[in-house]
Amino acid sequence: MMREVQLAIIGGGPAGLAAAIAARESGVQDIVIIERDRELGGILNQCIHAGFGLHTFGEELTGPEYAARFIAQVRALEIPCLLDTMVLDLSEDRVLTVTSRKEGLQQIKAGAVILAMGCRERPRGALNIPGFRCAGVWSAGTAQRLVNMEGMMPGREVVILGSGDIGLIMARRMTMEGAKVKAVAEVLPYSGGLKRNIVQCLEDFDIPLLLSHTVVDIHGKKRLEGVTLAQVDENRAPIAGTEQYIPCDTLLLSVGLLPENELSSSAGVSLSPITGGPVVGDDLATSIDGVFACGNVLHVHDLVDFVSQEAKQAGESAARYLQQHTQIGQRTELRAVNGVRYTVPQHIDLAHMGEEVTVRMRVGQPYRRAAICVYADGTLLRRLPKLVLAPGEMERVTLRRDQIPAGTKEITFCIEEGETK
Amino acid sequence: MYDVVIIGGGVIGCAIARELSRYQLSLCVVEREEDVCCGTSKANSAIVHAGFDAEPGSKKALFNVQGSQMMEQLCRDLDISYDRCGSLVLCFDEQDLPRLEALRLRGIENGVEGLEILDSAALHKMESAVSDKAVAALYAPTGAIICPFGLTYALAENAADNGAQFRFDTCVERIERTAEGFAIHTSNGVLESRTVVNAAGVYADELHNQLCDSKLRIVPRRGEYCLLDRKDGKLVSHTIFQLPSALGKGVLVTPTVHGNLLLGPTAADQEDKENTATSAAGIAALTAAAALSVSNLPMRDVITGFTGLRAHITEGADDFVIGESAEGFFDAAGIESPGLTSAPAIGAYLAQLVAQKLQAAEKENFIATRRGITPVKELPFEERRALIERDAAYGQVICRCEQITEGEIVEAIRRGARSLDGVKRRVRAGMGRCQGGFCAPRVMEIISRELGVAQTELTKSGGESRLLVGYTKEVQE
Known part of the structure; x- marks a missing residue:
């Protein structure tokens, strides 16, 4: 017998949590949150810096604190969660194939689905940065997990490529852990991060932000020994003669986030080539009947508060769909x-x-x-x-x-x- | 005292080891890296050449065609992926048609079966993604794709199952002739052996020159590649070459057995035998050349790039050097393309030579087959469910992009993976679109647990490639 559920929410991060709460409060009884990691909270669990929740709660919380408030509501509402559970496939008729250590392989037929899988970091390869493929090159979020959750240091002398928020936050974090952050290079003539992060994470620690600069070579066959930075022209092409070698043992990449929509694609959800997320209507419904999307899987946000707001709307829409079906x-x-x-x-x-x-x-x-x-x-x-x-x-x-x-x-x-x- | 020491744990060394392990011989593979498959074997086009390129009568032609014929059965025996997808050589100019026809005739002379010239219509019907500029193509139905890591590990594991020893992190510095054979001085002490097989890749010339009168010189020919996301793997269904030039078979566009799309290689000679860095110029050249074959390649879906070094001989021969080059010293030198394809045939041939020399008898209990690591993702639903019931670790996905489970990672470690790259090459954890961004910390945790080694000691690829430098302040306190 295939397990059935009214509403399956894929992802137990900020989007999935807020969507679940809203759906329950809108009257959906039979909900399950499916989370691939060991605990609820998603990426917030590794964001131990403050600055979350100003819009939602009117106070500054850390990532885990912000998540905890939503997790507490999910618990109070007794919404079931499958942890350490990976959705392997989502079909057009909303059958989820999931696997976990605890419950093995199973299929779940859902009346409605909310996609809340979040996003992933663009890897080095996607930028075609030349050089060796040595140890010591990490995406900034991976380094954040290593430092904040595993308590381990990836390196002592750091260059960061990309001034996205995670890169800025990690510049400060590595500095506070005693590492020397030598530079943050940004290929664009402006930073893609929040202004407040540039002030609080770079300027306050005298970390140079090199705009219109990129990494043109990565040195070190086995472990990173240094990087070559160069200035770029308006077409982002390196300018000959501007190269500078910076010795370092760590290069962190904060060069963009990509909504993680492989499952959405497997179900046939139409994606926008610009956002990388599903094309949705005002109710956040995707092109597939009964499938909704919210949070970073829909488009990359910069504030979690807005993720929560968007997710609330997705939860309410899914409830309305289940109760009366959407009229088109x-x-x-x-x-x-x-x-x-x-x-x-x-x-x-x-x-x-x-x-x-x-x-x-x-x-x-x-x-x-x-x-x-x-x-x-x-x-x-x-x-x-x-x-x-x-x-x-x-x-x-x-x-x-x-x-x-x-x-x-x-x-x-x-x-x-x-x-x- | 070994009967045979094989220097080099690439696909050639491992193929020779596997074939030699059929005989009653004491056998050791010596590898300077921490694992097999760390040099050219891990960075190539991952294809089985049909065999129409090489000069008729050359060793390249002979071993290529033989290897291509042996490969499918070998892959079945050793439980690794093989896909005879066929290959196409594109011709972009009517004036070059005679060269295309010459290639077909050369293939026939080399013993390649089923070669056919396709006109533009037939070509585009067979492979619609091919650029309109292609006016004709040579179709080789016996062209195939394989996993070079899978092949090398399978050969090594099967050789080990049959008694071959492996010594890692052991770099050969000097070989001395002794009364009984050879003293092989390494970074890890001296090994004695009656015979030596030189399968040292780009360093094969240096070993050869220590013992042989005729000298060789290998100048690595770098080849850069780009790998695209699996969502683009079905863009083409054949391996697509361009009409060859003096520098090689040109840039190819091919699906891989794991469903990615692979572009490469470039070709540029360099003196440095260690420089496997990618270059801006190389990536640009590669992108431009690949676009000739298939227009509108989705280059924004590139997930990684890499460089391989072919062991190209510039002095001494323009062919593979295979055989007993000095008394008791056997070469498998200059094994550039089509080396991967030729590996099974080179292995069988050299093993026979060495065995004859040592007058070794075949074992009665040779194990001819090997089982691969459980391919959880490919199992039918019920089989997969039953597997997880037996061992819950197969229910836990660690690498989300490639959907690799903890059970598979544990198998990889038990088969010899000690580093992130060792796990990656065996089971593809970290090989997908996020390139280990999510799974690297989880894989490190599993390696640490399984091997009883602190995470701060773990490496990306052995040696100096330590991943971490210590703990955070809070943990230290």
Whole structure:
């Protein structure tokens, strides 16, 4: 007999936890959270620095503390969790094949599925960084796990490539553990990390941030001995003559996160080539009936608070789907143009959406004194002036249903530069 | 005193060891690295050449065609993946058609079966991803793909099952002739042996020159590769070559037996025998050359790159050097492409020569087969479920990208893996799209537990490749 469950949530990190709580509070009784690691909390468990929860709880928590609040709710609601359990396959008709040490191999048929698998780090190979493949080159998140969870030091003299948030956080963390962080190199002319992390993790510790720089060689046949950095031109090509050799025993890579959607693909979920995550509607439903997505598997977030908010919405939508099934109406496409890289959701259903919808988006480059403009079939709907816009900071625009003219076919989001009124 | 010492634990050394282990001989493989399959054997195109490239009458031609014929059965015996996917040599210019035809005739002369020239329509029907610029192709149905790690480990394990010894972290420094045979001075003491087999890859010339009058010179020919995510493995269904040039068989695009897409190699000679670094120029050249064969290659899906060094002989011969080069000293030198393909045939041939020399008799109890590590992912549902019921470790996925379980990793360690790379090459944990980002700490934990070694002592690939430098302040206190 195949096990059946109303709602299966794949992933017990911040997205999965918040989705589970919301679904239960919306009346779904039969839920299971499937987590591949030993404990709930996902990547938050290794994020022992503070700075989480300002939006959600109005106070600064560490990652494990933030996770603990959600885990406590999941426990209080007695939502079952399968830990150390890996989903091997998800079919189009929502049959999950899972494996674990404790319960072996089994199949679970779910009435609805919420994808909350998170993301992974882009590895060195994806950047084609030349050089030896020696020990001492880690992705920043792996190093974070080694240091914060296993209590082990990957090295003493560190160069970090990429100024994503994990790289910045690890620059500070390694410094506090007594390592010398010699430089953070960033191939772009600006950092992809949060401003507050640049101040608190680099500037406060006098760690140089080398913008428009990259690693052009990795030295050391067995263990890393040093890296060659070089400045890059506007096409990100290294400029000859700018090379500098920096001796180090560790290179940490913080060069981007990729939503982890191999399971989604196995089920046939349509993915966006820009976000790397599923294409979703205002209810965060994917292209496969009864399958929803939230958190970093949908698109990479910079603040966990927004993951929790998004996941809550996915949990509520899945509950609504299970209770009354989604009625499909006219689809209004959301389009990202002129400076906006993407929107999530990618489409909305004016007839069935809630009172309002939060549209999350990122810009493709930094802007000063610009505005996010929203047009419904060419007519200006909203204009939101912004002093600063940066690719590292996700933007959100809330649209009320009653603002959008009935029959709107397309809503476009763009950046308009110049003095704001 | 050994009867035979084989220097080099690559695919050639291991193939010779496996074949020699058929005989009543005391046998030792000496390897400078911590494991077998650490040199050229781990960084090549992972294909079985049909055998139309080599000069007719050459050793390359002979051993290639023989090896290609032996490979499928060998892979069955040793329980490793083999896929006869066939290969295509693309021709991009009508003017080159005579060269393509010459290649076909050369193949026929070498004894390759089933060769066929395809016109553009037939080619694109067979392999739709091939660039429109290709006007014709030579189709070789006997071309195949294999796992070079799998083959090397299988040969080594089977040789060990039949009594062959292996000494790792042992670098041969000097070989001296003695009254009984040879004294082999190594970084780990002196070994005595009646005969020596030189399978030392890019260093085979240095050993050869110590004992032989005719001198060899090997200048490594570097070949850089890119490996793409498994989601692109079905982009092509054949191994796709380009019409060869003086430097080699050109850049190929091929599926691998594990479902990835592999591009490579470049070809550039270098003096340095240790430089396996990839280079910006190499990666750029590779990308450009591969794009000739298959346009729109999804280069954003590259998950890793690597460089292999072919043992190319520049002085002394333009062929494999295989045979008794001095009294009791046997060479398997200059084994560049098609070395992997030729390995079974070279192994059988040299083993016979050595056995004859030593007048050794065959064992009666030779174990001809070997079982691979349990391929959990490939098992049918019920079989997999039953396996986990017997041993729960097969239920625990450690490498999520390749879905490798703890049970398989433990098997790898019990078969000799001591490092992250040793585990990776045996069971693919860390070989997937995240390149060990998630599983490396878990694999380290398992190696540490199984071998009783502190994690801070573990290496990526033996020797100086220590992964960690110590503990954090809190743990230290």
